[in-house]
Amino acid sequence: MSTAAAVRTTAQTMRAPAIDTDHDTRYRRKQRTYRLVVLTIRILIVAALLGAWQMLSGPVIDPFWVSSPQAIADRLVEWTRDGTLATNARATLLAMAIGLVLGSSAGIVTGFLLGRNRFLGDVFNPFIIAMNSLPKLALAPLFILWFGIGLQSKVIMTALVCFFLVFYNTFAGARDTDAELLGVVTVLGANGRQRLLKVILPQTMSWILTGLRLAVPYSLVGAVVSEITASNEGLGHLLKTSANTFDTAGTFAAIAVLVVVALLLNIAVTRAEGLSSRWK
Secondary structure: OOHHHHHHHHHHHHHHHHHHHHHHHHHHHHHHHHHHHHHHHHHHHHHHHHHHHHHHEOOOEOHHHHOOHHHHHHHHHHHHHHOHHHHHHHHHHHHHHHHHHHHHHHHHHHHHHHHHOHHHHHHHHHHHHHHHHOOHHHHHHHHHHHHOOOHHHHHHHHHHHHHHHHHHHHHHHHHOOOHHHHHHHHHOOOOHHHHHHHHHHHHHHHHHHHHHHHHHHHHHHHHHHHHHHOOOOOHHHHHHHHHHOOOHHHHHHHHHHHHHHHHHHHHHHHHHHHHHHHHO
């Protein structure tokens, strides 16, 4: 190869990464622009709905039935100033967090044990199906009778909701472990602990993460349902109290707070799912 040909080859090799870099930059710029357009349209839709609601409330529809965005905002400001919102939100989030941790932990451990031990799984599976078939709301009065209307009953209800979501995903993941892959690593000399850490747990982890992704929003549902049934604090209690006193603005304000909490939880779960996908 001549010197000129070698120089051309070297130049082409050096230019190739620059082309890839420019392509990646343009792609990221397009993605940012797309996300900005989507966010702008969402904001405009919400603004249009709130504006129409504000204009129709009063001249067209009685505010007693639908309140108005302005009245709801005033109620939220009032609750924020006197500490009502912080106190009740803290109670709901605390019950949700404790119930999520307890229920998910129990679901992971139980699901993994029964999934890996076929005999125990076949024995206990009908009982778990029967418990899961019971409407959780029907158990709320029983939990209140046993644990009162404080934190304990809300935690138990939330943990029960999260348990079954995580259990069934973990159980399916533990049963779905590739038997051929286990046989290969066994032939290669892997012991029981190595098979568990290198094959079984990594393959089950994606199922567990799916169960946790479902359990996080439902933990909020479990806590709020328990508070609506009977409680002395929490966002569900605030919602029920406002509805019972025909406070339409307060009812919508409590619903708005729950919507914001649910959106924040969804964002957190989406971010966590992205991190888990990167790990996978």
